[in-house]
Amino acid sequence: MISNNIKNASRIISTYSADVFGVCSALYELGGMVIMHDASGCNSTYTTHDEPRWYDIESNIFISALTEAEAIFGDDDKLINEICDAAEDLEPKFIAIAGTPVPTMIGTDLKAIASVIEQRTGIPSFGFHTTGMNSYIHGASLAFETLVSRFCGAGTKKQPELSVNIIGATPLDFSVNGSMQSIKKWLSYEGFKITSCFSMGDYSSLENISNSGSANVSLVISESGLAAAQRLESMFGIPYVAGVPIGKAFSEVLSKALKSAACRNTSDTEIFADRNPDENSRVIIGESVFSASLAQEMLIEYGINSRVISPLGNCCLQKCDAELLGESDIENAVKNASEVIADPLYKPIVNPSSKFTALPHEGFSGRIYRKDIPDMINNNLFLERKLK
């Protein structure tokens, strides 16, 4: 018990964005209305630290402003009525309700509430049993998967040309620094027609997403896109490949894997060459798909072996990597590393004798280092500068 409790304690590092914010981030640009069912504070946290689009792009993200009395005596009708009234005004394309700690504790049935709202408004509605106690990856994953199950219709005809869905895009992993545009540009250059992007920028309208079943292959660019890709595979037989096109060499590997998966109609989960780091090797801390892709680029382009420590899922991780959550465990795991590549808010727990390379991650440090987040897609400028 004691060791588990200590794992939850962080002396100095930050906290990853939470599942409820992952839902909001994933659905932000789709024309829906998202309600965080919570007292208050969640909305401010999300819109301040986790949503770089808040000032410039309108989106209907609200909070229910739950009170103690409502939590104790129960007043789901109030929530339902308020959402229906707002929906009448705002005419959203869908309605999503995301849970937080107190609704979790009192067992609020958000799926049932969504069902009532859908019956009353005729607007597709869904409830997410987020708890505020999991990472944003979990919430975004639920949201992306729900988009597939609710909006991607059966009987969709396959496109004759090489076409791709991009799945797992939120500013929490890709910020608003041009990375998503670069991924789309790279895919187009490689000869792919983009069918949909879940769900940032071009190709991320609800109409694009509804058409996802017609693509030949899906590119999973973060752990949050995996469940949706698997759902598309089971519903439409669309294979997927996970990876972020970081640098020139790994982008080439990824492009070939995508084309091969589309051609063979089989998902490819073995595109990552084995890394053989030793105890003193470089360590990358971050989201699993992004970090594993970065590690691959460092291996094949520069011959550098590194380990990945992912506090956010295990997609694409290898045996030498680890999925670790607690500050003490991560501190221990990197203590002998020659270099640590991580968000700057990890620096205080990195051995001062290790080289520290800052690679900011919005899902961890929020807006603080937003201006310093590099666009590493299909280019090696950042790595060449930092690995000297």
Place this chain on the structure above:
Amino acid sequence: MLTKLNHTPSIPKVKISCAQFPAPFAQGLEYCSPARGTWNIAHTGMLIPEAHEIFVCAAGCLRGVVLTAAEMGAADRFSTIEIKEDNLLDGSMESLIIDGVSDILARLPKTPPAILLYTSCVHHFIGCDLDSVYRTLSEKFPNVRFTDCYMNPIMRKSGLTPDQLMRRQLYSFLVPREKDCKSVAIIGNDLPIDRSSELYNLISDSGFKFNEIHSCKDFDEYLNMASASLFITNIPSAIPAAEELTKRIGGKHIYLSQSFSYDEIISELSVLAKTLNVSLPDYTDEIKNADLALSDAEKVIGSAHVVIDYTAVYRPLSLARLLLSHGFNVQTVYADSFSGEEKSDFEWLKANFPDLILSPTVNYKCRKLDRQNIQSSEKTLAIGQKAAYFNQTNYFVNMVEGGGLFGFGGIKRLANLMKEAFLSEKNMPELIQIKGMGCECCL
């Protein structure tokens, strides 16, 4: 099925003549504007020198405060204990806190003299035995003082609000000390009192020591605030703090509201003078100076629209009354509700300026902002960040929580700020998004 309305919902503004006091607007789904300048409980707790904050919450709740601390460059004074679902179900909450705090204290490079331990909404609902937690921690770490702080917004309508609780707990480490009859302390303000104010000058010119938490250089100096014999509050949410404090450590408490009414200011300064047992100075010159500053500002601002929000000053209706009485064209006051002390100003405005608009800031309809039309309309002066945002104006007084202003000196200073703001364009989108105005900020 819903009927397609094909219109953008308009913000539910209301003329003051038709408005209810103190809450003019219906409650419902809430929106959060990008104006961030007001302080939160993590900012406020950092006012205690050398103290360390530990928050025990779910990740979603931790996220806002841990990044608050990081943005203000105080990550080394801030730790977290993250609650997982199993902690809610398996009865381990008390041991989670005790073990977590113990681990953090063991790993801090220097033991802090005091810990502000914040628990959250879920602790209240699961009936966590916090008394036992604090008792155990105090026994285990006799050299560290612990106090209970709360991040429980779900209780914001049940008894003391989290904001009131925070201000109360901010002084909970103070213990009885020998009273110094020539020492006065200001209680509960996030921002220090402006030195141009009569509040400061009357106290210091009369030979009293003027104490504020902001000027305490270390924890001992903070503890020494307990020797004050008079505690003054001037924001409503600090009143419970001073009442609890004087009950526990002695001394007298007076509340002096941040009013913009000349009569009320004189009345408050009279109370202060009487309490200090000094004669009330002649404020004729200060009143003249305030009038002159307002007149100067009015000449510059003319008939341009002026809009005010509740985050800039604690008495937005009192300020609207002052400005309207001095010829300014105040159009809108942004506030979701008003404190009880605004009642007479509300009634006066209703009778004398019935067309004054009241507008909410959190109603979901506030999300829809017709930026293009707003920007192309005439030059507007905003007092406060939310008013600036809703009017998309770069001409605004960037001030939160009263800005430490008080009295005639405060009015003069505000009038000058209004004039400056009207003449010099600011980068509104960038400035309003900085959290905790007045704190350090690394952005």
